[in-house]
Amino acid sequence: MDPQSHPVVVGVDGSQEALQAARWAAAAAERLDAPLCVVHARPYSGHNPSDTVAAVRVAERGAARETADSGTVLAAAQDAIGRHHTGVNAEFVYIAEPVDEVLVRLSVHATMVVLGCGSVSPGAAILVGSTTVAVVSRAQCPVVAWRGDVTEPDQRPIVVGVNGDDDARIAVTAAFELADRFGAGVVAVHAGTMARSAEESHLSAVIDPLVRLYPDVEVTLVVDKDKPARALLRQLDGAQLVIVGSRGRGLLTGALLGSTGLNLLHHSPVPAMICRSSRASHD
Structure with a gap:
């Protein structure tokens, strides 16, 4: 890890777990003296039918609606982070490309990439999020699949x-x-x-x-x-x-x-x- 020159990158999609993951990423960036890059992008369009359908629906909404949605998602992330981590050097960006491709590309120069995942449940245990798997499989830095209820690093092992x-x-x-x-x-x-x-x-x-x-x-x-x-x-x-x-x-x-x-x-x-x-x- 080289936090002095490489950011902590976190992907957000408007979900509660993504916002919690963004708070954890911001806290980690503060501890590492690293900048934070909060990214919203188009849904992953892989081989999972539900993911592909989601991507098609986003495309059908049109560019104007998509841009408006991205502004809402990033504003929510900025608010969640700003209320708790005023000292972190953060940027908030929307990139109109599939999220897995964006995060893999950013991983080349990142300290780590963080993604929010749902809580462990029988359903979640069967299939972890396709975006997370796609990013972890190809990223060139450590990837954190965040879950749980703690949004600050602490003294637990x-x-x-x-x-x-x-x-x-x-x-x-x-x-x-x-x-x-x-x-x-x-x-x-x-x-x-x-x-x-x-x-x-x-x-x-x-x-x-x-x-x-x-x-x-x-x-x-x-x-x-x-x-x-x-x-x-x-x-x-x-x-x-x-x-x-x-x-x-x-x-x-x-x-x-x-x-x-x-x-x-x-x-x-x-x-x-x-x-x-x-x-x-x-x-």
Whole structure:
């Protein structure tokens, strides 16, 4: 993350969860000393029939109506942020392109992208928002799928998944950076079937350099033999954020995100940050 030169980007669509996500993004930007970019764009028009219908309806309303709607959406976001975060350097923009394309393009120079997601429910667990999946799958910075009821970072722990690949190391680094700025602790979770001594040695190899770099961050190490997603979900009671790396590289959604990242997007009751190799090229 490089908050000095890269903004926190948040997408808004007029929904309550998007406004709450925008407030969280503004608070995070303040803590990171980063600018904030609040973006409203046309609906995602992917392969989900309901999304495509929504996009067609927007097009049918015509450009004048669309511009008026965007002004209302951005005004609501500006009001929600302005009442709580007067110190943040924020811009509010409408871009007349599909939202996933806009956010992916902005992710190239962003510290993070934030999107509001609905609360976990049986229905939400079956299909997370198509826009969120499309952005997470292609973004070139960390993406936060925000949900819950907390609109300010606080001192509750940040949970992060730890394994040996580059994306996971990026996730662990992000966890320590954010914890340091938020005044929070880190719960580092390693899930797997290695011998316990090997798992603890692996955790130490990843964590110890960051402990030295961020000495004020309290760290709890957890070794769990279960699958990574279940191991992480068990640690989320009382947490404010969960962070994982995604080593997915395939063409299908599950392969693009990785099973752990997709699981957390479906089931995490708290905001979930997905990190992929920074500024990587994507097939």
